[in-house]
Amino acid sequence: MVDLTVKIGDIVFKNPVLTASGTFGYGDEISSLIDVNSLGGIVTKTITFSPREGNPPPRITETTAGMINSIGLANIGVERFVKEKAPIYKSFDTRVIVSVAGETIDDYCRVVEYLEKEISADGYEINISCPNTEKGGIYFGSNREMSRNVTKAVRQLTSKLVIIKLTPNVTSISDIAGAVADAGADCISLVNSFVGMAVDVETRKPKIKKIIGGLTGPCIKPIALAKVYEVCSKVDIPVIGIGGISTGEDALEFLITGACAVEVGTATFFDPKAPVKIIEEIKEYLNSNNIKNVSEIVGSLIQS
Amino acid sequence: MVDLTVKIGDIVFKNPVLTASGTFGYGDEISSLIDVNSLGGIVTKTITFSPREGNPPPRITETTAGMINSIGLANIGVERFVKEKAPIYKSFDTRVIVSVAGETIDDYCRVVEYLEKEISADGYEINISCPNTEKGGIYFGSNREMSRNVTKAVRQLTSKLVIIKLTPNVTSISDIAGAVADAGADCISLVNSFVGMAVDVETRKPKIKKIIGGLTGPCIKPIALAKVYEVCSKVDIPVIGIGGISTGEDALEFLITGACAVEVGTATFFDPKAPVKIIEEIKEYLNSNNIKNVSEIVGSLIQS
Amino acid sequence: MRLYDKRCEIKFITSLSDDTYHLGIVSPEISESCIPGQFLMVRVNDDYEPLLRRPFSIFRTEPKEGIVEIVFEVVGKGTKILSERRSGEFLDVLGPLGKEFKINSKNLILIGGGIGFPPLFFMADFQKSENRNVVFYYGARTKDGIFFEKELGRICNKLIITTEDGSLGEKGLITDVFIKDLETGIIRGEAEVFSCGPTAMSKEISSICKRYNLKSQVSLESVMACGTGLCQGCVVRVENAQKSEYKLVCKDGPVFDSDIIIWED
Amino acid sequence: MRLYDKRCEIKFITSLSDDTYHLGIVSPEISESCIPGQFLMVRVNDDYEPLLRRPFSIFRTEPKEGIVEIVFEVVGKGTKILSERRSGEFLDVLGPLGKEFKINSKNLILIGGGIGFPPLFFMADFQKSENRNVVFYYGARTKDGIFFEKELGRICNKLIITTEDGSLGEKGLITDVFIKDLETGIIRGEAEVFSCGPTAMSKEISSICKRYNLKSQVSLESVMACGTGLCQGCVVRVENAQKSEYKLVCKDGPVFDSDIIIWED
Ligand SMILES: Cc1cc2nc3c(=O)[nH]c(=O)nc-3n(C[C@H](O)[C@H](O)[C@H](O)COP(=O)(O)OP(=O)(O)OC[C@H]3O[C@@H](n4cnc5c(N)ncnc54)[C@H](O)[C@@H]3O)c2cc1C
Numbered sequence A, B: 001m002v003d004l005t006v007k008i009g010d011i012v013f014k015n016p017v018l019t020a021s022g023t024f025g026y027g028d029e030i031s032s033l034i035d036v037n038s039l040g041g042i043v044t045k046t047i048t049f050s051p052r053e054g055n056p057p058p059r060i061t062e063t064t065a066g067m068i069n070s071i072g073l074a075n076i077g078v079e080r081f082v083k084e085k086a087p088i089y090k091s092f093d094t095r096v097i098v099s100v101a102g103e104t105i106d107d108y109c110r111v112v113e114y115l116e117k118e119i120s121a122d123g124y125e126i127n128i129s130c131p132n133t134e135k136g137g138i139y140f141g142s143n144r145e146m147s148r149n150v151t152k153a154v155r156q157l158t159s160k161l162v163i164i165k166l167t168p169n170v171t172s173i174s175d176i177a178g179a180v181a182d183a184g185a186d187c188i189s190l191v192n193s194f195v196g197m198a199v200d201v202e203t204r205k206p207k208i209k210k211i212i213g214g215l216t217g218p219c220i221k222p223i224a225l226a227k228v229y230e231v232c233s234k235v236d237i238p239v240i241g242i243g244g245i246s247t248g249e250d251a252l253e254f255l256i257t258g259a260c261a262v263e264v265g266t267a268t269f270f271d272p273k274a275p276v277k278i279i280e281e282i283k284e285y286l287n288s289n290n291i292k293n294v295s296e297i298v299g300s301l302i303q304s
Numbered sequence C, D: 001m002r003l004y005d006k007r008c009e010i011k012f013i014t015s016l017s018d019d020t021y022h023l024g025i026v027s028p029e030i031s032e033s034c035i036p037g038q039f040l041m042v043r044v045n046d047d048y049e050p051l052l053r054r055p056f057s058i059f060r061t062e063p064k065e066g067i068v069e070i071v072f073e074v075v076g077k078g079t080k081i082l083s084e085r086r087s088g089e090f091l092d093v094l095g096p097l098g099k100e101f102k103i104n105s106k107n108l109i110l111i112g113g114g115i116g117f118p119p120l121f122f123m124a125d126f127q128k129s130e131n132r133n134v135v136f137y138y139g140a141r142t143k144d145g146i147f148f149e150k151e152l153g154r155i156c157n158k159l160i161i162t163t164e165d166g167s168l169g170e171k172g173l174i175t176d177v178f179i180k181d182l183e184t185g186i187i188r189g190e191a192e193v194f195s196c197g198p199t200a201m202s203k204e205i206s207s208i209c210k211r212y213n214l215k216s217q218v219s220l221e222s223v224m225a226c227g228t229g230l231c232q233g234c235v236v237r238v239e240n241a242q243k244s245e246y247k248l249v250c251k252d253g254p255v256f257d258s259d260i261i262i263w264e265d
């Protein structure tokens, strides 16, 4: 039997495969299709203090081996989240990470405080990287000082796992990652989506109402992997890899490069069982390579 | 008859389609396949002062709808370029832009000075964005001051067209573009390749010897287009769009978004006639939409 | 309701016209459980091009043989690839998805425009043994866009075909013919309208129904990434009891009471 | 030499074994002008997956019918897709590319390992009327990896088949059998060696030839993006007259004098 467990901070995940925020709803949407309890964990849709209805449609468009979204952090707000969604998690036998965002540092803190009081999640993923909001999001994650300050503020409110989710749309992601690590983050997850755009040449209109959106899916994998490589080379806290992961082989590329876990996003849309298949494929790889423990391959890249 | 000509600075291009640096050699490699004189122009492989043998292999690997290269600016150096390649251009009835790079500002200047003395190119594309060299390249293009200084230095040496080629691997490409425009560039071309990586999970080695390389091809198109949109919205000098352009429709997306011309790169590898087909397809589009002049569609994006 | 995501065999794929195809897949579970108005998300190949599944309304089922059928038109890359698949091959099919048409009346008016007819065919077929009065308006540009005319004639009390060029049935837009029938009093007031077609048609039908005080439900289209409520991409604005909000076409729809829809553009 | 990039009809595609295929395409221009050692870049479909064309050595030509043939093994995505294409369909084919084998002697030793045999087959076939003495070493893992044995027997003066499991011909590695023959003096000194196969084999053959003072040429493989010298991606290091430099496999090769190759790893 191979050992798939990974530990981040004090939290043990039964395997290194989580679902990515905003691509698995609140966790209960497709429970008749896949057994959430087989997952390493789920990251919820990003929660803000007040409900957000999100951006006007069209919100999504397909691109070559990818898609652009402009959801705009549509979510039910922390109050309804606590009332309607959190109770479901009591029956989950998997790790639940709540994704959190806001427009100001205070906003982020209010959500975390509320959650700390009301529910017992395993940790928070602090989304400072959404490209689809006018304030907060990517504007925090592109700035070293802001990233540091949000991290510090949230850190003071909780002893639970604090994961900071970074944007790849920056000159030096390791610079931001370093600041966030110094400020007390337990872990860094990357990448969020890339700023992208598509035009309908017949109507000459952008295919997304808000003109630009976030590019995700297989097309971004090589860039995401390079970002993970950069951060793993320069920063000492654990990294969760995200970006285009659709197969066990994709996940293994990230683990070998240094990520201790991965999140699966867009793949779940076109293949709802992708997260579960990925776990199986990692297991097969370890078995056929006679590796007992998944942690043995983390960062095992041969750089000759 | 539709009018495909575009003017950048004082130079008239017979149509808005050029070949991208490093993807069309020195311009004579496949002249038995496509008529270079049908092109708007060619941009040569990047020339450095001294010859460079480039990076160790493997230098290329395929990814989903894209490829990673780590050529490392292999080139014959400016002296041999002037002797062996430049004479060919005298028989070309198309615009020839010489791509130039160096490790220091002096390096860039030495190449331009040499070319100014020896040949009469239509202009220079200053490559401050190559991700595959240890010095110069992307390290210049990621820094506002360096970008400004290189531009200023080159500007002083020539009255020919100065195009500055930018890297997308930055937080704010319009910030760099603005600095470069202020420093006297005639035009900005973007994007160069994205830093990317791929791992062979069986050998656990990077698929590129130097670990990271430059991602190009259809997969990067939506990000490149968003960068062009950003720069066109904020900077006043002409922009040449580059990134994943493989069809007339792709080229039109860039033109509508605001680029006054495009460069075709990776597409030429899998479809050597792509640049010529793209010109035909633009022509057809203009015809069927009753547009007389290609410049009418430049920046015609409907942002309602 | 249970959802299934299975690799299903293609039982048959036949072309109905130059660009319209009839596809039957083997899925006993979906075949047994789906109801009119629901749809499937079909992965047209195993590639990343196209990346996303494509939504198709269920057209008919043969529960005894475990077959689910769709009718689709080739409009782009995904439907082109789907049209080239062959019987015996396998497709990933997710379903049944979405909310069904809800019948509250004895008199049903079904209005299908172009490739919007499949869910209404399913509805007519599904309730044919229930002794309701079903009038089916079926419009297309030309007679080459009209399919399953005979079957429809059999299962509906009345079938009114309209074509824009008059090559079959009444000449004109389906909406014009519908209005004319309303004005001449052919349709009785207590009927309920169910429609599916191009957005312009759906919008027009909805406003006609409002004018004539007819209850109506409409099946909407939207670009979809997931079909299951995960992505929040497929929203439509609705206004209900003064409250304006976005609803998911995939989960809260695709069938909506048409008087709550805020038609944009 | 002129280069052609045409959409060519697939004349035939037949499977030679579980994973090896024989493909004939219609291209009178290439068929007429290509020579042994040259290759084609084939776009396996019109998609972006895979993105790049795949290089294949020319295996044979039928200039009278305007046909060019390759033999390929399914090893990944691109070759899998190619193996599923059908006769009558069209492929974008670029060629002829690269430098040929250069014959300077009357005695030729051709050594083909596995799927490296096609360019050597072409060479044997191409010069069969020229009254040279051709010995062909053809090695594979098992007898299922040996193709066109009869034809080879006919066009070569001597055909030595080796399989690792001994299921056909001599048992052992092709390199071991070759060495043995050199040691037992079967091969005369003034012969010239031409080889193509897995890198490990080519390297070994090259060092054997050096040891026995035999001139040898080798056809190399490399990942290729363009095949035409545009991308500078396919380099191999060579050392010639003290000068160490990179050469392009696609343009300066794929055939090289093996004593200038710097074998890496
Ligand atoms: C709930 C639902 C049920 C549907 N039922 C059917 C059906 O029974 N039969 C049928 O033929 N079609 C149906 N459609 C439409 C079908 O999903 C699209 O035609 C298909 O996804 C187009 O895919 P493509 O790759 O061929 O086109 P693309 O290459 O993706 O696009 C080609 C053109 O079609 C437009 N388009 C793409 N997707 C949609 C969409 N979802 N809605 C509207 N326009 C779109 C694009 O804007 C573009 O102009 C349904 C759609 C929905 C949402």
Ligand SMILES: Cc1cc2nc3c(=O)[nH]c(=O)nc-3n(C[C@H](O)[C@H](O)[C@H](O)COP(=O)(O)OP(=O)(O)OC[C@H]3O[C@@H](n4cnc5c(N)ncnc54)[C@H](O)[C@@H]3O)c2cc1C
Pocket (backbone or CB within 6 Å): D039, D050, D054, D055, D056, D057, D058, D070, D071, D072, D073, D074, D075, D076, D077, D078, D079, D080, D115, D118, D119, D220, D221, D222, D223, D224, D254
């Ligand atoms: C000049 C030349 C001539 C060739 N002639 C023939 C021939 O006649 N018949 C034949 O079957 N094959 C030939 N090849 C090899 C053939 O090009 C590859 O097998 C093919 O490109 C693999 O494509 P794929 O998409 O199936 O594999 P991929 O999915 O791209 O890769 C699958 C595996 O094959 C390896 N691989 C991929 N491309 C190459 C390559 N170019 N060289 C070595 N390993 C590779 C990869 O590293 C990977 O492990 C030749 C290659 C060259 C350079």
Ligand SMILES: Cc1cc2nc3c(=O)[nH]c(=O)nc-3n(C[C@H](O)[C@H](O)[C@H](O)COP(=O)(O)O)c2cc1C
Pocket (backbone or CB within 6 Å): A020, A021, A022, A023, A045, A046, A069, A071, A073, A099, A127, A130, A165, A191, A192, A193, A216, A217, A218, A220, A242, A243, A244, A245, A263, A264, A265, A266, A267, C231, C232, C233
């Ligand atoms: C439709 C959609 C909605 C998303 N919403 C969120 C979100 O609410 N919060 C967040 O942190 N990331 C969000 N993301 C980003 C994903 O979590 C992930 O970082 C990104 O999609 C890259 O991974 P992928 O290529 O596997 O999809 C969203 C992505 C998509 C496609």
Ligand SMILES: Cc1cc2nc3c(=O)[nH]c(=O)nc-3n(C[C@H](O)[C@H](O)[C@H](O)COP(=O)(O)O)c2cc1C
Pocket (backbone or CB within 6 Å): B020, B021, B022, B023, B045, B046, B069, B071, B073, B099, B127, B130, B165, B191, B192, B193, B216, B217, B218, B220, B242, B243, B244, B245, B263, B264, B265, B266, B267, D231, D232, D233
């Ligand atoms: C193999 C290869 C070599 C390249 N060499 C250069 C170069 O020498 N100088 C340069 O400015 N850009 C170089 N580029 C970048 C291209 O000019 C272009 O900016 C990039 O490929 C994006 O366009 P594409 O997606 O159409 O290929 C190279 C790209 C490739 C793929």
Ligand code: FES
Pocket (backbone or CB within 6 Å): C223, C224, C225, C226, C227, C228, C229, C230, C231, C232, C233, C234, C248, C249, C250, C251
């Ligand atoms: S299509 Fe994803 S939520 Fe509706």
Ligand code: FES
Pocket (backbone or CB within 6 Å): D223, D224, D225, D226, D227, D228, D229, D230, D231, D232, D233, D234, D248, D249, D250, D251
């Ligand atoms: S394959 Fe492009 S230069 Fe050889």
